[in-house]
Amino acid sequence: MFYKIEVENFHSIRERQTIDLRIARNAPKNPERFTDNVDLKDGRAPKVVAFFGANASGKSNILRALTAIEWFVVFSHKELHRDNIAAKSQKGFQRFDRFRASNSKGPTRLAVHFSAPEDFEFLSNSEKNPKEGRERRFVYEVKFDNSMDKPSEVILERLRVFSETEQRFRSIFERSQSRTHWSDPSFHLSSCADALEKLPKNCSLVSYLSDLGHQPAERLRMYFSRILSNIYVEKISFRDDFIIKFTTDERRRKWFLDRMNQDLERFDLGLEAIVVSRSRRGEVIKFKHSGLDELLPLEQESHGTREFMRIFPLLVTALMSGGIAVIDEMDQAIHALLLPEIIGWFYDPKRNPHGAQLWMSCHNPFLFEFLEKEEIYFCEKDSSGATTVYGLKNIGGVRRSDNIYKKYLGGVFGAVPRVG
Numbered sequence: 001m002f003y004k005i006e007v008e009n010f011h012s013i014r015e016r017q018t019i020d021l022r023i024a025r026n027a028p029k030n031p032e033r034f035t036d037n038v039d040l041k042d043g044r045a046p047k048v049v050a051f052f053g054a055n056a057s058g059k060s061n062i063l064r065a066l067t068a069i070e071w072f073v074v075f076s077h078k079e080l081h082r083d084n085i086a087a088k089s090q091k092g093f094q095r096f097d098r099f100r101a102s103n104s105k106g107p108t109r110l111a112v113h114f115s116a117p118e119d120f121e122f123l124s125n126s127e128k129n130p131k132e133g134r135e136r137r138f139v140y141e142v143k144f145d146n147s148m149d150k151p152s153e154v155i156l157e158r159l160r161v162f163s164e165t166e167q168r169f170r171s172i173f174e175r176s177q178s179r180t181h182w183s184d185p186s187f188h189l190s191s192c193a194d195a196l197e198k199l200p201k202n203c204s205l206v207s208y209l210s211d212l213g214h215q216p217a218e219r220l221r222m223y224f225s226r227i228l229s230n231i232y233v234e235k236i237s238f239r240d241d242f243i244i245k246f247t248t249d250e251r252r253r254k255w256f257l258d259r260m261n262q263d264l265e266r267f268d269l270g271l272e273a274i275v276v277s278r279s280r281r282g283e284v285i286k287f288k289h290s291g292l293d294e295l296l297p298l299e300q301e302s303h304g305t306r307e308f309m310r311i312f313p314l315l316v317t318a319l320m321s322g323g324i325a326v327i328d329e330m331d332q333a334i335h336a337l338l339l340p341e342i343i344g345w346f347y348d349p350k351r352n353p354h355g356a357q358l359w360m361s362c363h364n365p366f367l368f369e370f371l372e373k374e375e376i377y378f379c380e381k382d383s384s385g386a387t388t389v390y391g392l393k394n395i396g397g398v399r400r401s402d403n404i405y406k407k408y409l410g411g412v413f414g415a416v417p418r419v420g
Helices: 059-075 190-196 205-211 215-224 242-246 250-267 303-321 339-344 365-370 404-409
Strands: 002-008 017-020 048-052 108-116 136-145 153-163 168-176 181-183 227-229 271-279 282-289 324-327 357-362 376-381 387-391
Touching (some): 002 059, 017 387, 059 108, 059 215, 059 376, 059 387, 250 271, 250 303, 339 365
Parallel strands (some): 048 376, 227 324
Antiparallel strands (some): 002 108, 108 136, 168 181, 271 282, 376 387
């Protein structure tokens, strides 16, 4: 569960933007929508986070920050490109691109505050949370020297945990630009002294050590691998193998197909079933339509159906694992009446037993009718092209009974397109 992120000097974000999801104590109890698994004074956080704003206002860049952290922790060591961490992805974006203005100085900084279960092996017994069933608070932070005249390199990477005994955050590990590394003894860096001398300047210590078999680093990498996004990844093929590529074993594939076929019955897309058939190219996915005698391949389905099929595995995997689904333009091609159904999966304790989160960007204000104010965030650009992010919960005088849809379109909250 993520409950705060901080983004600075990253794409359209110049000044530090903090998205703090923690919900005030006086907010109504709503366990279906708000989790309560972080030992904080204001410990609840929403399971759904939606970003609204005009085109090119920076919504995608907030989501891009999450997926950039995931890539850095999970894949950066495997995907090194020379001496530059800003290696271009398959979609052509630079992962850690800075705010492109001559007066923009300082490092690119990303930080995520999250809660995690106590099965992280590097927590000593004395630091275990005495409250059974509660999770621990962590902060993972990374800074990049993103100067214009040289390749990017890591100048700080650290993980901190909140100490129940000391009532403050303490370092689990910290790595600086001077190539010095230190950690809590429970993280077992002392056994990696020789390997750390060879740590590249442009990849994550976590990714590097995990590839070397370091178990505490592997635990942390596995946690961040649960961020599943349609940003910074090659779009799942729309030929015929989206489920086959996403699922490697037969049992998991069958579960996906059964789950998807159940949802198709509710969505009334004109589809009766999704089946796996064999062709000269191997296994392919085809679709059975009511009234048609032949199965159709995916490329003959509508854009909306293909879009649903593309994000479905990401959503379901996040729900199964308690992960984070990061979906850009959630409402791009899915009918407005279907969106509340999909979002509702994250409110359903049966579909979401592990407290998974959905972070999404949207344009359709119709969704305001189905969201609480703690779930709504706005993005707006100023005259210099810099993005500002703010939550509806932070705007004074907003009542739950207000017509958010009408006020938003009327410009009361900002973050609407300016025409003319």
